[in-house]
Amino acid sequence: MRHQLSLYLRLISIQLRSQMQFRVSFWTDVITTGLLNFSYFFSTYLVLQRFGSIAGWSVAEMAFLYGMIEISFGSMDMLFSGFDPDSFSRFIRQGLLDQVLLRPVSVALQIFGSAFVMRRLGRITQGALVLIFALVNLPVHWTPLKVGLLPVMWISQIAAMGALFMAGSTLTFWTVQRVEAINILTYGGVEVMSYPMTIYPRWLRGFFTYLIPFIFLNFYPALYILDKPDPLGLPAFSPFLAPLVGGVMLFLASRFWQVGLSHYQSTGT
Numbered sequence: 161m162r163h164q165l166s167l168y169l170r171l172i173s174i175q176l177r178s179q180m181q182f183r184v185s186f187w188t189d190v191i192t193t194g195l196l197n198f199s200y201f202f203s204t205y206l207v208l209q210r211f212g213s214i215a216g217w218s219v220a221e222m223a224f225l226y227g228m229i230e231i232s233f234g235s236m237d238m239l240f241s242g243f244d245p246d247s248f249s250r251f252i253r254q255g256l257l258d259q260v261l262l263r264p265v266s267v268a269l270q271i272f273g274s275a276f277v278m279r280r281l282g283r284i285t286q287g288a289l290v291l292i293f294a295l296v297n298l299p300v301h302w303t304p305l306k307v308g309l310l311p312v313m314w315i316s317q318i319a320a321m322g323a324l325f326m327a328g329s330t331l332t333f334w335t336v337q338r339v340e341a342i343n344i345l346t347y348g349g350v351e352v353m354s355y356p357m358t359i360y361p362r363w364l365r366g367f368f369t370y371l372i373p374f375i376f377l378n379f380y381p382a383l384y385i386l387d388k389p390d391p392l393g394l395p396a397f398s399p400f401l402a403p404l405v406g407g408v409m410l411f412l413a414s415r416f417w418q419v420g421l422s423h424y425q426s427t428g429t
Contacts, residue, residue, distance in 0.1 A: 164269055171273025179278050186279065193282030201226050201290055215356045221386055223294035226354045228310075229378050230287025232317035233350045234280045236325070239318065241275035245328035245338040252332050258426050267421060268414075271329075298386065306385050309399075313381045316406030317353075320377055321346055323406075323413035330413070330420035345372060353378040358391050365392070376401040 179186055201223070208219045217225075241247065248271065251257040260270050300306070328342030349372065357365055357379045368374045376398060383390055384399035 164266065167265060168269055168273050171270070172276045175273070175276040176278065189279035190282040190285075193279055194286040195282075197230065197283050198286040198290070201230075201286075215359045217356045220294045220297040221382075221388075222355070223290050224298065224386065225356070225378055225382055227287050227289075227291025227294055228313060228382070229317065229350055229353045231284055231291060232287075232314050233321060234283035234287060235314070236318040236321045237283070238277055238280040239272075240322040240325045241277045241280075242271040242273065243322070243325040243329045244275070245325065245332060245342050247275060248329035249332045249336065249338045252336050255426055257424065261424075268417065300385060301387065309381055309385060309402075313378065313402055316402035317377050319406035319410040320374070321349065323409035324349070324372075326410075326413040326417055330417045333420040333424050349374050373401075373405045376405050 204222065204226070205219060208214065208222060212218075214222060237244070251260070251271075257267075260267055263270065324342060324346045328339060328346070331339045331342070349368070352360070352364075352368060353374050357368070357375050360368075365375070369376075380390075380394070380399040381402055382388075390398070
């Protein structure tokens with residue numbers, strides 16, 4: 161395990177040195193990414209200033225949902241960049257995975273270390289600023305359990321959304337090209353989790369409760385932290401299911417990855 165971690169850190173250090181060769185371009189990407197993503201929240205903020213709330217959620221409460229998921233998705237997009245189906249499909253199309261398979265190192269480790277997109281710091285930073293705005297303006301009664309739930313939410317969301325990236329990459333073993341439906345689940349899932357789940361129709365809530373259980377990653381932990389009543393009547397332990405959901409999704413995705421890897425056939429390019 162120590163050897164694997166050492167190799168991963170070396171691969172990441174190569175990525176970092178490469179990206180920092182052009183510092184003006186790097187910081188321009190970071191700033192523009194942050195401003196672009198902040199504009200989405202700002203438009204929601206303007207709407208809420210006019211109408212007051214969305215499904216009983218105030219500006220600060222909406223900022224909590226948005227800021228939390230933005231930090232998590234930005235972190236995931238940085239760590240799982242190698243498994244982004246858009247970039248991983250290139251390994252399949254161009255036959256680059258053949259080179260990876262020849263090396264006496266874990267294939268998953270090499271894919272993890274093949275990309276580490278630092279410009280995602282822009283998205284993480286703007287998410288953190290929005291979350292700080294929420295926490296400053298919310299009268300949260302903090303307890304040790306609520307404080308501990310914040311990093312658990314962050315790690316669980318990274319694991320769950322990273323699992324979708326890994327599953328999407330695995331599908332390209334058969335499709336060669338990326339599967340657009342995965343983007344609907346990942347980027348669309350981020351949009352869904354940025355708002356209270358009660359605003360969605362029942363069929364969509366059911367999908368994100370029983371098939372892709374995103375409802376337990378952001379909405380239900382937020383209900384507990386913000387001391388809001390449960391409008392859906394799920395069990396009392398629902399706010400604490402995030403680590404289970406994230407862990408199970410990542411485990412299943414890793415098993416699916418192993419199956420896909422065992423069926424890999426080179427394109428011959």
